[in-house]
Amino acid sequence: MSRARSVAALAALVLFGTAMALAQSAPTDAELRAESDALFRRMLVKPNDLDAAFRFSEIETQLGDYEAAIGALERMLFYNPNLPRVKLELGLLYFRLHSYEMARSYFDAAIASPNTPQDVRDQVAKFLAAIDRGVSDNQFSVFAQIGVRHQSNANAGPDSQVVRALGQDAVLSSQFKRTPDWNAFGIVTAHHFYDFDNQRGDGWESDLTSYYAQQFKVHRLDLGLVELATGPRIALGAGTGMSIHPYVLGNYVTLGGRPYLGVLGAGVSTRFQLPWGVTLDPGVEYRARDYRNSKDYVNATQQNGHQIIGSITGSGPLPILAGLSWQSRLSVSKSTASYQPYAYDDYTAEFALPYAFTAPAFAQTERAWTVSPFLGFSFTPYAEPDPIVDPSITRLDRQWRAGATLDMVFFENFGFALQVQYLRTLSTVTYTGHAIANISNNGAQYIAAGTFTNQVNFAQRIGMVQIAGLDTSSYGGVVNFAQGSPNLFSGVLNSGPSNRFLTLSGQFFQGGSTNTTPLFGEMGGNFSITGPNNYLGSGVFAARKP
Template sequence: MPVPNLRAIAIGAVALAALPALSLPAQAETASEAAFQAVLQDPGNLDKNVTYAKALIDEGDVEGAIAVLERLVLLYPDRAELHVTLGQLYQRIGSDAAAAQAYDAALTAPTTTPQVKAQAEDLRKRALDKASASHLTGSLFAGMQYQTNANAGPDSEHIFGTGDLVERPNEDRPKDDFSGVLGFNLNHTWDFGRQDGMALESRLTGFSQLYAQNTELDTVRAAGSVGLGFAPLPGDGGFFRLQPRANFEAASTNGEWLEGGGGPGIGATFVFNDTFSLDLDYDAIYRDYDHVGGLGETQDYTGFEHQGIVTLTWLARPGTTIIGSIGGRAAGTEKDFLDYKGLQASVGAYQTYASPLSFLPYDWLAGLAVGYEARWYDSPDPSVDDDISRQDDIFQFDAVNTIPLSESWSVTQQVQYLLDDSNLRNYSYDNLTVAMSARWRF
């Protein structure tokens, strides 16, 4: 089993010894310290130790709670529920093999009830699946969506042409449309069983979108990455993980090859505690575009795009998650007027809540998110205006609700509003999307 951190070992050893000199009253600053003082007064008291472990968990010190539970299962080996709780804590820090051993102990404990036994058997199976060298997870989804401006047509009836206002071409007017969406997400990990946690991590996503009227927008796209994830500082408790990777992607539109490309990337994850983590990502993608007449001079977009982003994930309280990100990107293409640099930021809040329907027992999930991106283009487009370079302010608002039907199946409803406010009316547009999809996870 993984070795608890030094603080946890010290706490366990002190509690076990219960030295009189350390049992003097002390001013506790946190709930865990207050509970620790209570344990010092009565080290063998089960309820006080459980209260202490819960306080450590609430404060994000899962490894400290594991040390407490490890001591309790030695003192109370017949208490199956303690072994189950210990296994669940090990799974929270990614130690699935240790969790499976704890569930084994729960199954053989004299006081195991049929309910606890069934729970331990189910959790043990899941832990063993995760502990295997090869691990595949993913989902399949299908749905429908309606867009008020599926082709991103300019809002203005008059647009610029070589510096003068001209009537917007009829084919460029905003067009609403329905579309069907079908896609998948696959994630595979091959664990090499090393102390630094090195694993071959692969990701593949794909989707197709078919429109009822604007068939020239029909799209099939696939993208993915392959990389070696590892902990540069083994023994840090899972605090820092690094993943250099190779990215790849391909897309077609209306049956014509649109683009293909790839490039290097790197990601770093910092897990500060059980409630707060930080992700840093950088990717450089080269895309080679073919000419697709229905979409214009698409080959001009060939070139590199660089993107870096910082993402913060905070479990503000049980059931409430806040995700924020900030980043930037730069695109270089065949044409200077298509090159741009941009800054982007987003924040989202996601909340689980009790199902209002008795026949659907799983908690539902609702989320609200807002994003902003500013883009500055390098030079004017002579076909639009010789003197003014394009600048866009892009706003996006999302509302989503997910209804779990079972552990594997769910239904999602989503509303999204996108506003591109450009200094050139040729590129200003908005689009409202309403979508519903069903997803199967495995």
């Protein structure tokens, strides 16, 4: 692990601030400087005011003046030497200045007292290990994991064998329908950093990732991957914790035991170490993707193209509970393809809440266990319809995933991990339009109109219909495709509190004055409404896809 990375990873262990500070809007540098000056004058008058000294140190740390923060904390120890948390923070500040021996002395002092809290001891142990790595020019770390995984839908197949092909309903071969399976997998990652030893934290950083998964039944999904990324990491200012990392990368993927994908690319990322232990890593990456056809994937080369990815990852502690932190990633990508229907954009958001806690007694380890619930969402619109599937429908995927991981350490760096994940992918097309109805409301007759939306999932042959603002009511519900029909649908919607029900029947059609819009390009139909107090209605709707 590099010195810069050590700082970024370990600074998240110490909080400079309180929950109230996070809850308020962040003060400006000018406001912080004014408060710092006032505190400095207070310390001149009353040098043993430890609260003022600690707040002064906190502000100077936020402003990046680590030397001033160190001076304030060391004065606190002069008046009260038995402050292990102050010694811990002094160790961190010297660590960020790459003064490792001074950092080590304060870390050792922080754990010398028998009254030092266990959480401080745990944090110090991680810093001391990082110092041992940081003083070496060649820093090397390896992570390895093996396991078994069960997938309720290993091949991401549809629930029904009725699918779209050439714009019509077709029966999918049974080998491609939803199939559960197990696999055995292995992961090995290696990180190397060569320190240029220029006291700035500059060096050369390389990461190697390898993965292989062997399916028990669906062997066309056996997956192998190896990827290498390498490039310099350059510090941006001494002691700031900021750095820039340009790199080149390449990877090789096998699928079904045969060559599937080769990638060459390059990217650049920047690391920012913010107050309160927050780390942000924005970056951009380019990949040239070269696919290979095989007997299981005869049209893989139609995906050949370029990919540009912009992302930002972040992490930091949450002061509401000791051991709780957050991690997040936002990304936007654009992927081209030689066969245009395979081109797509992707928008992804991921969030996790790792919580480190004391391992149970039976584990017989001083290392913490970690449970990490996570949530993710991806929105993936494709470039244009695929005529092989349906010439009138452009694919749009929405994927939700949620789960939790439990990392259990039993001895040194050896342990077990348990992960449970639920993933749901919806491929839909949204039709928008209007609904208009004749209303009879307890004898009164009038016309009302509202907006109409139908989010259609052709694979599941259902639609999620919303009619909003129709005579002060909004209706929602599911419509189902008619049995044996590719274009008829019907269903019942309800309005919730007003207790009105809307029975709807409709169909897809081309439309237009010369019937020139694509097949399934539009929809229309009729509906009837019933409700309490002699409420009746009947009307029509029409909508089209973008």
